[in-house]
Amino acid sequence: xxxxxxxxxxxxxxxxxxxxxxxxxxxxxxxxxxxxxxxxxxxxxxxxxxxxxxxxxxxxxxxxxxxxxxxxxxxxxxxxxxxxxxxxxxxxxxxxxxxxxxxxxxxxxxxxxxxxxxxxxxxxxxxxxxxxxxxxxxxxxxxxxxxxxxxxxxxxxxxxxxxxxxxxxxxxxxxxxxxxxxxxxxxxxxxxxxxxxxxxxxxxxxxxxxx
Numbered sequence: 279x280x281x282x283x284x285x286x287x288x289x290x291x292x293x294x295x296x297x298x299x300x301x302x303x304x305x306x307x308x309x310x311x312x313x314x315x316x317x318x319x320x321x322x323x324x325x326x327x328x329x330x331x332x333x334x335x336x337x338x339x340x341x342x343x344x345x346x347x348x349x350x351x352x353x354x355x356x357x358x359x360x361x362x363x364x365x366x367x368x369x370x371x372x373x374x375x376x377x378x379x380x381x382x383x384x385x386x387x388x389x390x391x392x393x394x395x396x397x398x399x400x401x402x403x404x405x406x407x408x409x410x411x412x413x414x415x416x417x418x419x420x421x422x423x424x425x426x427x428x429x430x431x432x433x434x435x436x437x438x439x440x441x442x443x444x445x446x447x448x449x450x451x452x453x454x455x456x457x458x459x460x461x462x463x464x465x466x467x468x469x470x471x472x473x474x475x476x477x478x479x480x481x482x483x484x485x486x487x488x489x
Contacts, residue, residue: 297322297331301340304432308347310354310363310404315344319432320439327443337436344397344428348407352420355411363408381405390419397427 300322307315319340326333354362363374384402385392393415396406410420 297325298335298339300325301336301432301436302343304340305343305347305350307404308344308407308428309351310408315403316400316435319435323436323439324443327440333436333440337432340436341429341432344432345425348393348424348428349421351407352411352415352417352424355408356414357411359412363405377405378409381409385409385413390415390423393420393423394427397424397431 300318303313303318304315306313319336322331322336322340323333325331326336360378363378365371381396381402384396384399385406388395392402393406393410396402396409407420407424410424
C-alpha cells in the first residue's frame with residue numbers, strides 16, 4: 279500500500295491546494311474569534327505527514343498566525359477593552375461574559391505567564407490577548423510571552439500531529455484499516471472528553487455569573 283494513505287480514508291477531503299489555509303485559521307482564534315484553530319493545525323499537520331504539505335511551512339504559518347492574531351487581539355483589548363466583549367449586541371453574549379470571567383481568574387493567578395500558558399488552553403486561548411490588553415500589560419512583556427507561546431505551541435502541536443499521522447499510516451500498512459479505525463476512535467474519544475470537560479467548566483462559569 280502506498281505510504282501516502284489518502285485522507286479520504288478518514289473522511290477528510292480537504293485539497294492540498296487549500297491545506298495551507300488551515301493553519302492560518304489560528305490567527306482568527308487568536309484575535310478572539312471562536313474558530314477551530316488548533317483542529318485546523320492538527321489536520322494540516324496530518325496532511326503533511328502524508329506528503330501533501332510541508333510540515334515546516336505548516337508550523338511556520340501557524341506560529342506567525344498565532345502571533346499576529348494575538349497582537350491584533352491585544353490592541354483591540356487595550357483600545358476597546360471590555361466594552362466590546364461585554365456588549366449585548368452580537369451573538370454568544372452569555373458565553374463571552376463567561377469567557378471573560380474565566381480569563382480574569384486565570385490571568386490574575388498567573389500574571390504575565392497567562393499569555394504563554396493561555397496558548398495551551400482552549401478556554402483561555404481566545405481571550406488571553408484581549409485580557410493582556412485590557413490589563414495594560416506592557417507591550418514588550420506581552421510580545422515576548424506571546425511569541426514564545428505561539429512558536430512553542432505551533433511546533434509542539436504540529437509535530438505531535440505529524441508524527442501521529444505517520445504512525446497511523448504505519449498501523450494501516452502493518453495491521454490494517456480496521457486497527458487504524460480503532461486507534462482513530464480512541465483518539466477521538468480523548469478529544470471529545472477534553473472538549474466536554476471544557477464545556478462543563480464554561481457552563482459552571484455561566485451559572486456562577488447568572489447567580
